[in-house]
Amino acid sequence: MEPAAGFLSPRPCPRAAALPAPPAGPGPPRAAKPGPELEMLGGPPAPDPGRLITDPRSGRTYFKGRLLGKGGFARCYEATDTETGSSYAVKVVSQSRIAKPHQREKILNEIELHRNLQHRHIVRFSHHFEDADNIYIFLELCSRKSLAHIWKARHTLLEPEVRYYLRQILSGLKYLHHRGILHRDLKLGNFFITENMELKMGDFGLATRLEPPEHRKKTICGTPNYVAPEVLQRQGHGTEADVWSLGCVMYTLLCGNPPFETVDLKETYRCIKQVHYTLPASLSLPARQLLASILRASPQDRPSIDQILRHDFFTKGYTPDRLPASSCVTAPDLIPLNPAKILFVKVTKSLFGRKKNKSKNHPEVRDEVSCLVNGLTRTSICHQDAKPEVPAASGLAQVSLVETAPEDSSPHGTLASSGDGFEEGLTVATVVESVLCALRNCLAFMPSAEQNPAPLAQPEPLVWVSKWVDYSNKFGFGYQLSSRRVAVLFNNGTHMALSANRKIVYYNPTSTKHFSFSVDAVPRALQPQLSVLRYFASYMEQRLMKVCGLRWGTLRATTFQSLPRPLRGGDLPSVEEVEVPVPPLLLQWVKTDQALLMLFSDGTVQVNFYGDHTKLILSGWEPLLVTFVARNRSACTYLASHLRQLGCSPDLRQRLRYALRLLRDRCPA
Template sequence: MEPAAFFRPQPLASPEPRSRAPGKDSEAGAGAGARESERGSPGADPLPDPARLIRDPLSGRTYYRGRLLGKGGFARCYEATDTSSGHTYAVKVIPQSRVAKPHQREKILQEIALHRSLHHRHIVRFSHHFEDEGSIYIFLEYCSRKSLAHIWKARHILLEPEVRYYLRQVIAGLRYLHQRGVLHRDLKLGNFFITDNMELKLGDFGLAARLEPQDQRKKTICGTPNYLAPEVLLRQGHGPESDVWSLGCVMYTLLCGSPPFETTDLKETYRCIKQVRYTLPTYLSVCARHLLAAILRPVPQDRPSLEEILQHDFFTKGYTPAQLPPSSCTTVPDLTPPSPAQSFFTKVTKSLFGRKKKSKLAVQEQDNLSRLVSDLVLMSICPQNSSKEPRQAQKEADVPPSLAETAPEEGSPRSLAAMGSSCEGSEECLTAAAVMESTLCALRNCLAFMPPAEQNPAPLASSEHLLWVSKWVDYSNKYGFGYQLSSRQVAVLFNDGTHMALSSNRKNVHYNPTSTKHFCFPMEAVPQQLQRQLGVLRYFASYMDQNLMKGGDLPSMDETESPAPLLLQWFKTDQALLLLFSDGTVQVNFYVDHTKLILSGWEPLLITFVARDRRALTYQAPHLQRLGCSPELRVRLRFVLGLLRQHSGT
C-alpha cells in the first residue's frame, strides 16, 4: 500500500467549503439512460432485447436477464425477472462448453441435487433449474444487498454487535448443514449473501461435500487460501472442524479488517496457517480475543463446536441487535443497547397488550411504494397498454423543506403510465469495486514508469462535458450523502441505497430504487410515495445553494432526459474525500487546499486537476507516463493510488 506520507497536508482546518449540513457527522451497479415511451398507443413501448431473454424449453416460461451480479470459474450470476409474474431471481448461468467433460457435468448435477435438498431460513433458497443448447440455468433466491464481502469492503471493520448479529445467522445455517452431514468447505465473506431486510443467507455450494468417515475423507485442497484450515493444507481431509476454523477466520476478518493469516506471498500465508501464526489487535474485547484463540487452534479436535461457540461469553455477555439498519452496509450504525429497565418494560407491555402493530398508514405507505416500484419495473419488461387517463396533480409548494420538517407534500395520485419513464440497467454496469480496480490498474501503470519532471505537459482542450462534484454535504447520520455536480444537478445517495436527483433546470426528478433501475418523473408528477425523499433532496439543494460557495460550476446548459452518472460509493478520510461514480469516474477532493483530482475515461485514462483557483486542466495518463508531471500533481496521484489500494483491499 502506498504510504500516506506521499501527501502530508497541514493540519486540517475545515473540509471542502464546509460540506456538511448543520448537526452531527456520520455501496454497486450503475443506472442506464432514460428511455421515453408513449403510453396509450398499441406497440409504442419498446420490447425487451431478445438476446437477454431466457426461455425454459419445457415450460415455455421466459425470464429477462438483467445486470451481472458476479462471476466465478465456471459460471456467471445475473439478476433475472420472470416476465409473467415479475418475480426476481439470481440465475447462475453455466455454459455447456464448461461442462463438456463427464466429471464436470457430474459435479454440477451434484451441486444442484445437494442445494435442492436444503431448506433453511439462513440458506439461499434453491428455486428450479433447466438447460438449453447453450447453458445450464440455476435459479436461486435473490439477495438484493449482495454479500458480506461488499459490506466489508465498504466498512473494513465492523462493530462487535454487528459481528455477533451476522455470526449467529451463519452458525444457524452451518449447524443445519452439519446436522444433515454436509460440509460447506468454502466459508468466506463472499458466500454470505444479504437480503433486503438485512438477513444473512449462506450460499454457493460448488465445493460442498457429504461428510465421510475420517479414513475415507477426500484429501483435495480446496477453498479460499486465507480461510483454509491447517489439516486441509496438510491433506488430512476436511471435517466439520475445518468449517469452524473458516468461521473463526471470518470473525477475525470482520473485527480486524483483514484475514488473520494474510500476507503478500501465498506460500508464506500457508506457512502461517500451518504454524497458526497470527496476531490479535489490542483493541479487541477480552471475550473476542478468547473466542478467536479457542477457534484458531491447530488440532481440529481442540476447537469448540458450533453450540459451544454460541455459549461463549462473546455471545452470551455481549449485546446482539435484533435487526441492523440498511445504512450499516456503508456507514457505522448506532447500536446503543437498550437499558435493562427499558427491556423489562417492553417485555411487560408485550405480555399485557401483545405486540405493537404498525399503523395502518405506515403499512399502507410501504405497500404502496413496493407496489409502485414493482409495477414500474414490470412495465419496463412487459409493456401493457393503459387506457386510463392521468388525473391532474397539484402543484408543489414553493416553500423549501426545513431540517425539522420533511413531511410529504400533498398531491393527487396519477396513473402509473403518466408518472415517469423507466429503464433497465445493462449487465455491463460498473460496480464500485470494478471502478476502483480499473482506475487502480491504470493509475499504477502510469506512475510506475513516469520519469521525474518539474512541470506538467501541455493539457488537453478542456471538455465541457466533464462533470465533477462541486459541492457536497455529509448528512449520513440521518439521511444520506448529498452533492451537486458542476452541471448544477443535485442528488442524494440515501442511507438505504436509493438515489434521487434533481435536474439542473429543476423540472425533472430522477429516481433509482436500485442501482440498475431508473425512473424519470416531471417535478409536478412525483408519486406521493416518493415525496419524503424529494423533500430531503430539496432541503439539500437549498442548503448547498445558500451556505456553500461555488465550486466551479459549468455554464448553464439545456439538460437532456439522460441522467447524470450515479454516485456508487464514497469514503471520507482525515485528508480527503473519495467518490466513485457509475460511469467509472473517480473524484478525490483534498480538504486542506480545496484542490481536486478527477480520473475518468480509462482508454486512455484522463486525469483532471482542479487547482485552488477552480481552474481545471486535463491530461492523458499516457502523456504523463511518458513525459512526467509536476511534483504538485505527482504527490496527489500517489496519494490517490494509496487511497484506492486501501479501500479496494489490494
C-alpha cells in the first residue's frame, strides 16, 4: 500500500457507532488434524507469540508475516491462519490513529463498502475484527504486490501490457460505478497483482457513494499526481474523476512518469487545472488519441468506460491473454495475433498460437518450425542486455527462398487491418504489431499471379537505408540513409546520428528522449560515441559503393580496425531537450544468414537480402506502400491493397512471406 492522500479535509461528524461484527455464519473451514508424520516430529513449530493476531470473538489465531506496505492510517502484512494455513493480506489500523470520530468513520465506511463487493478484478474482502489495540481487515493476498512495484522495476511498459492491465481495471471500475461507488484513489499502488498475474483493484479508504450532481462530494481527496481538476477546484465530482485518474495511470505506465508530475506540488496542481502536459511522439497514434480524450478539463467531455473500451487503442491493438511472471521485472516477449481474431479466433489460434499439448508432428507446428531462421544477431534501442556477436565471414551464400503454401490462410472474407496511423517515435512493439497485421492481411487472400501489378506512377519520396555496417562485436550497427544522414545504434541501446550537412548531432539515450547539439557543442561525455559515429560515416563514404537514386550499392562492410571504446552509460551533463521533430531512428535490427531487417521509429521496415541485393521496404501505412528493389536494382512501389487484390510475382511474394516470418519469429512485439 502507498500512502492514501495525506490531505483529506477534516469535517465534523456524529460519533461513529461500534465497529460492525463479522458476518454471521461459520468461519473459514478448519484444517484436518496433523498426520502421523507431523505428530512424530512433535507437530508444527510454535509461532512467535509476539507475532500472533487473535480474534477475541472466535479465538482464531493468525501469524503475522512480512510487511507488504504501509499508508497514512494502516500497515499491511501477510497473515496466515494457524489452523487452516490460509494466507491473507491483513490491513492493521491502530486504534490510536483513529481516535477522532471522522477518522473512525472513514474506516467504517471502507469496511462497509468493500465487504459487499464481489468481482474478479477487485480484491476480495474476507472478514474483520478488532481488539483493544488495532482493527484488522483480512483481504485476498496478492503475492506479486502491485503495479507500482512493476513500474518501479520497469519504468515503462509495452502497449500490449498496458492494454492487458487497463482492460482489467476498466472491468472492475465499471462494476464499481454500476454499484454506485466512486473509488477516488486510482493509482499504481492500489492495483494489486496475484500469483497468476491477474490485476485486482483495492484500497477503498477514500471510496464513497455516488451522489446526485447537486449533492456530490466537494472534498479534496486522492493522490496529487492522479487527482482530477474538478476535485482540486471543489466543483463536486463523479465517475468522471475516476476516468481522469485512469488516464493518468495509463500515461504513467506508457511514458514512465505521471503526466502532471513536477518538483513542486503547487505547480503540479496548476498543470492539472490547466491540463498542461505533453504527449511523447514515441506513443502510438491510438494511445495519444485516447489519452487526449481522457485528460480533458471538463468532466462531460471525457469518454465513458464503454467508449474507452471501444476506442482503437483497444479494438485495433494486440492484448495478450496473460503475461508471464517475468514481466514484473523485464519486458516480456509478446507475439501478437491478428487484430481481427474476434472474427476468426479459431483460425488464428490454429495458425499462430502454439499450445503445450500440440503434437510436434502436427503440420502447423512443422511449418512454424521450418520458418525459423538461423544465425541471428539482434540489437534493439534501449535493449541493455543485447549480446552482439562477431560478424559473419564476408562470403555470403545466395539467398534461397522456396515457394511454400500461403503463410496465413484464412476463410474467404475481409480481414480488418489495424488502421493505426504511424508517426514519428513509435515503439518496436507498435511497429511489429502493425506490420504483422498488414502483411497477414495482404498475404491471406492474395491470388496467384506471375507478375506484379502496375506500380505507382509517382510514389512519395522514400527515405531508405542506402549503406550499412555491422560492427556489433565491438560498438554497434551503423547505417546511412538516402538523405545522407548517418547514424549508429550502439550496443548499449543509445542512438546517435549526424545530419546530412554534418553540422548537427542527434542523440537518443532512449527511444523517447531526444537531444540535439551543434557538432562543436557536443558534451564531453558524448565525445567517444561521436568519434565512433564519425568513423562510421567516413568508412561508409570512402569504402562503400556510392548510391544514386534508387540504384542501391553494396551494403556489406569489411573488417574494421580498432576504434576508440564508445561511451557505455554514466551521467551526462544537463542539456536542453529538443522540441523540433525528431528524425526517424533505428529501433531494432535483426540479421539472419539470408537477410537484414531494420525497424524505424516512423514505422518503416526495410529488409535487405544479401545474395542478390533485392530489398523490400514497407512504409506509409495510410495506405501501406510496398517498395521492391529487384536484382537489376530497379525499384517499384505498390499499394498493398493492389497486391492483395491482384497478386504479385513469385519473387515479391516469397520475400513478403519471409519478412512476415522474420517479424513473427524474431521480433516479438
